[in-house]
Every structure is written in C-alpha cells, then in structure tokens.
Amino acid sequence: MTQPLMPAERRPANHGPKVAARNRDALIVAAREIYADHGLDAPLSAIARRAGVGQGVLYRHFPDRAAVAIAVLEENVRQVEQAAAAEGALFADVLGVLTWHLTESAAFLGLLHTNGATGHSEALAHALVLSGRVESALRQHLPAGHRLATANDLMLAVAMVSGATSGPAREVRERRAKAAWRLLGVEVGPVRPFEG
Numbered sequence: 001m002t003q004p005l006m007p008a009e010r011r012p013a014n015h016g017p018k019v020a021a022r023n024r025d026a027l028i029v030a031a032r033e034i035y036a037d038h039g040l041d042a043p044l045s046a047i048a049r050r051a052g053v054g055q056g057v058l059y060r061h062f063p064d065r066a067a068v069a070i071a072v073l074e075e076n077v078r079q080v081e082q083a084a085a086a087e088g089a090l091f092a093d094v095l096g097v098l099t100w101h102l103t104e105s106a107a108f109l110g111l112l113h114t115n116g117a118t119g120h121s122e123a124l125a126h127a128l129v130l131s132g133r134v135e136s137a138l139r140q141h142l143p144a145g146h147r148l149a150t151a152n153d154l155m156l157a158v159a160m161v162s163g164a165t166s167g168p169a170r171e172v173r174e175r176r177a178k179a180a181w182r183l184l185g186v187e188v189g190p191v192r193p194f195e196g
Contacts, residue, residue, distance in 0.1 A: 024061045024071075026051040031072050032105050036170065040069060070126065076101040077130045077137075083194040084137035091141040095181070096189030098134065098158065102165045103173040103191065131155065147185060157184050 030050035034042045044065060048058040062068045083089060083097040135155050148154040164180035167173045174191050181188045 020061075023051065023053050023057050026053065027058055027061055027068070028071050028075050031068050032075075035069075035072065036104050040065075044068065072105055073127070073130055076105055077133050079194040080134055081137045082196070084140050086194070086196075089141055090189065091138070091143060091146070092187045092189035094138055094141055094189075095186070096191050097194045098138070099161070099165075099174070099177050099181070099188055099191045100193050102162050102177055103170055104193075134158070157186065160184070 027047060031047045034047050034050055038046070044058055045055055047068065048055045051058070058068075062071060080094065080098050080101065083094045086093075138154060138158075142149055142154065148157050161177055161180040161184070165173045165177045167176060178188060178191065
C-alpha cells in the first residue's frame with residue numbers, strides 16, 4: 001500500500017546556508033521516495049515535507065519540477081558509475097545497483113526509454129547523455145562474449161527490465177525486475193544502493 005502524500009512530520013529549524021548541501025541531499029532522497037510511491041506528478045510540497053524543509057528551500061535548490069527529476073536522475077547515474085568504478089566490481093554487482101534504482105525511482109525508468117523517443121528538447125538531450133553514461137558504466141564490466149555484448153542489446157535489456165519494473169510496492173517491483181533479468185538469462189547481484 002502506498003504511503004500518504006502528506007505525512008505529519010515535524011519540520012526542523014532553519015539553519016540557513018550552512019545546511020544547504022544537506023538540504024539538497026535530503027530533497028533528492030525525498031524526491032526518489034515520493035516518486036517511487038506516487039509517480040513523477042506527485043506534489044513538490046510532499047517532497048519538501050518528506051525532506052523536512054519548507055517549499056521555499058526546495059525552490060532555492062530546484063526552480064521547477066524538471067530540475068528535481070534531473071537531480072534524482074543525476075544522483076542515480078552517479079551511483080551506478082561509482083559502483084562500476086569500485087575496486088573488484090563485477091557486471092552483476094553494477095546491475096544490482098542499477099536494478100535498485102529501477103525499483104526506487106520512477107524518474108529513472110523514463111531515462112532508460114529515451115532512445116525510442118522523438119523530439120529535440122533539451123531534456124531529451126540530457127536524458128540521452130545520462131543513458132549513455134549508464135551504458136558506459138555497465139560496459140566497463142561486461143564480460144567478453146556476454147549475451148548482451150551486441151551493440152544495442154545491453155540497453156535494450158535494461159529498458160525491457162525497467163518496463164517490467166512496476167507495481168504498488170518496492171518489494172513487488174524488485175521481484176519483477178529480478179524475474180525479468182532471469183528470463184533474459186542475466187545474473188544480477190544484490191539489489192541495493194551503492195554505499196561506497
């Protein structure tokens with residue numbers, strides 16, 4: 001069952017610029033959670049409340065809804081890249097981090113379907129760059145001769161898994177994502193965020 005959009009949470013005191021980075025990070029985490037529960041059209045006020053800040057703080061960091069989604073996407077991609085850059089990382093490990101983001105972030109799903117989109121908007125161009133970064137991170141660890149080594153097969157498989165990643169609860173989304181990887185014959189590591 002989804003959580004209510006307007007939880008009764010106590011807002012902490014405003015400590016101004018000295019907590020700006022912490023507020024921004026809290027907003028990104030909150031946006032990921034709200035988007036996972038309620039989709040990209042969830043009220044920005046719900047994100048601010050979940051982060052424990054006022055809406056004015058949200059707008060100081062993100063001037064509009066698109067800026068919030070892009071920040072979440074950037075953070076997701078950064079974590080996939082960090083997982084790929086970790087010492088001893090395996091393809092399955094990086095896929096596990098990617099899969100965690102698929103189950104947690106509705107915004108991330110749209111990114112992975114951009115190759116089939118039309119139009120020349122700035123947002124589309126940015127999404128294509130991010131998608132390319134995900135592909136690059138994955139390809140670093142793709143074993144030679146792997147079933148997804150063909151030019152477009154890797155990101156097509158990721159898009160297929162993301163398409164299967166739906167459901168009312170995170171556990172359902174994760175179960176579906178793992179089943180989709182199994183059907184594709186691809187081993188995926190533990191589904192979890194990258195924690196360094």
